[in-house]
Amino acid sequence: MSEPLVIIGNGMAAVRLVDELAKVALGRYAIAVIGDEPRLAYNRVLLSSVLAGEAASHDIELRPANWWRDRGVTLKYGCVATEIDVGRREIKIENEESIAFSRLVLATGSTPLRLKVPGADLAGVHTFRDSRDVDLLLALAAQKKRVVVVGGGLLGLEAAYGLAKAGAPATLVHLMDRLMERQLDAPAADLLKSLVERKGIKVLLDANTAHIHGQTRVEGVELADGRRIEADAVIFAAGILPNIALARDAGIPVNRGVVVDDVMQTGVRDIFALGECAEHRGVCYGLVEPAYEQARVLARHLAGGAASYGGSVVATNLKVSGVRVFSAGDFMGVEGSETILLNDTRGGTYRKLVIFDGRLVGAVLIGDVGDALWYLELIRGRQPIAEIRADMMFGRRLAISSQAA
Ligand SMILES: Cc1cc2nc3c(=O)[nH]c(=O)nc-3n(C[C@H](O)[C@H](O)[C@H](O)COP(=O)(O)OP(=O)(O)OC[C@H]3O[C@@H](n4cnc5c(N)ncnc54)[C@H](O)[C@@H]3O)c2cc1C
Numbered sequence: 116m117s118e119p120l121v122i123i124g125n126g127m128a129a130v131r132l133v134d135e136l137a138k139v140a141l142g143r144y145a146i147a148v149i150g151d152e153p154r155l156a157y158n159r160v161l162l163s164s165v166l167a168g169e170a171a172s173h174d175i176e177l178r179p180a181n182w183w184r185d186r187g188v189t190l191k192y193g194c195v196a197t198e199i200d201v202g203r204r205e206i207k208i209e210n211e212e213s214i215a216f217s218r219l220v221l222a223t224g225s226t227p228l229r230l231k232v233p234g235a236d237l238a239g240v241h242t243f244r245d246s247r248d249v250d251l252l253l254a255l256a257a258q259k260k261r262v263v264v265v266g267g268g269l270l271g272l273e274a275a276y277g278l279a280k281a282g283a284p285a286t287l288v289h290l291m292d293r294l295m296e297r298q299l300d301a302p303a304a305d306l307l308k309s310l311v312e313r314k315g316i317k318v319l320l321d322a323n324t325a326h327i328h329g330q331t332r333v334e335g336v337e338l339a340d341g342r343r344i345e346a347d348a349v350i351f352a353a354g355i356l357p358n359i360a361l362a363r364d365a366g367i368p369v370n371r372g373v374v375v376d377d378v379m380q381t382g383v384r385d386i387f388a389l390g391e392c393a394e395h396r397g398v399c400y401g402l403v404e405p406a407y408e409q410a411r412v413l414a415r416h417l418a419g420g421a422a423s424y425g426g427s428v429v430a431t432n433l434k435v436s437g438v439r440v441f442s443a444g445d446f447m448g449v450e451g452s453e454t455i456l457l458n459d460t461r462g463g464t465y466r467k468l469v470i471f472d473g474r475l476v477g478a479v480l481i482g483d484v485g486d487a488l489w490y491l492e493l494i495r496g497r498q499p500i501a502e503i504r505a506d507m508m509f510g511r512r513l514a515i516s517s518q519a520a
Contacts, residue, residue, distance in 0.1 A: 119147065123219070128224075224390060233327065257282070302458055
């Protein structure tokens with residue numbers, strides 16, 4: 116008989132895990148997936164495209180209902196898992212009967228961080244995480260509401276871009292002195308800022324949100340330095356927190372995320388975690404690629420095979436507010452590293468390659484990112500670059516052809 120395997124969370128990591136399990140352990144498990152969102156799993160990354168009017172909400176579904184049926188998965192969506200009873204090996208589901216497991220996977224993702232500032236609970240304060248949020252943001256844009264987006268990382272930029280494109284006057288406020296500071300150096304961030312501003316988004320840097328004003332609804336935002344912005348709505352896009360409450364309350368060890376080992380097992384035997392809720396070797400990833408690598412390893416482990424996750428070298432390769440952005444590795448450089456740079460502010464292109472010990476160790480590209488994956492391969496492969504060094508700034512084709520000549 117198939118063993119009952121329950122996955123809590125019906126997001127991107129869960130779908131990939133079921134996909135991988137179907138390849139390597141078909142029939143071994145009777146899988147049930149419990150998801151609290153009231154729809155089939157969808158590609159969360161594409162919510163930005165839905166907000167920007169470049170995709171329809173139903174187009175971003177990851178798999179149709181019959182895909183789940185064909186794999187014999189019991190899919191419970193619109194259902195909240197409220198408790199894990201580790202001793203009885205049961206999951207309690209709100210307003211439903213409990214469900215038994217022999218193996219359990221937590222794939223509960225993250226929750227957007229809400230800044231603890233006065234006014235954060237006023238009507239008109241929103242986040243950008245799921246398709247219900249997108250519906251709300253689209254309604255704001257349709258009414259041309261003035262929106263302040265708090266956070267100049269990927270999510271904040273995407274929210275501001277989508278809102279501005281849909282016709283809402285958008286101001287982006289960011290605590291730091293440059294946008295996407297974890298992915299970009301100062302010149303690249305400056306270029307991104309100017310490209311974003313050309314799309315009609317007002318960007319305020321060194322902007323510490325101190326107060327959201329309003330009686331019952333948002334009327335404005337006040338920054339710590341006294342600047343005030345009139346607004347009808349505020350979107351928090353200032354970070355995420357892994358959803359760990361279920362695990363913590365069940366006595367499963369947690370830190371920032373649910374702590375897992377190299378096969379994604381938590382501190383409790385047969386209970387696993389992956390995706391944004393998991394913390395591996397002290398790292399909680401906020402991107403989809405690590406979740407997919409973890410799903411591959413976990414599926415192989417659950418199939419009885421040997422597999423191990425050693426962590427992910429993350430790269431950012433995105434379209435941010437309509438601008439192509441890539442960054443990977445040690446793009447800031449270390450002592451003794453060398454930098455090759457091309458900066459065409461007017462043309463909207465920036466290219467920075469960081470070399471250390473005869474190898475490419477980091478890269479940042481804005482605008483033309485056609486060679487991004489090649490640079491990523493060079494960084495991940497730690498290949499010596501002496502032979503291609505003179506041409507590699509100009510892309511793979513030229514570098515490889517001069518190497519061959
Ligand atoms: C707008 C947006 C744009 C993004 N763009 C990118 C990008 O360009 N590149 C990139 O790499 N990443 C991007 N990300 C991040 C990426 O979407 C996440 O890394 C990925 O979705 C993580 O997958 P996950 O399965 O761990 O979590 P999720 O996809 O969040 O899935 C977790 C699911 O579990 C559900 N859940 C939680 N608790 C319970 C419970 N108790 N009971 C039942 N269900 C529960 C949640 O509601 C959710 O549906 C973006 C995210 C957003 C919001």
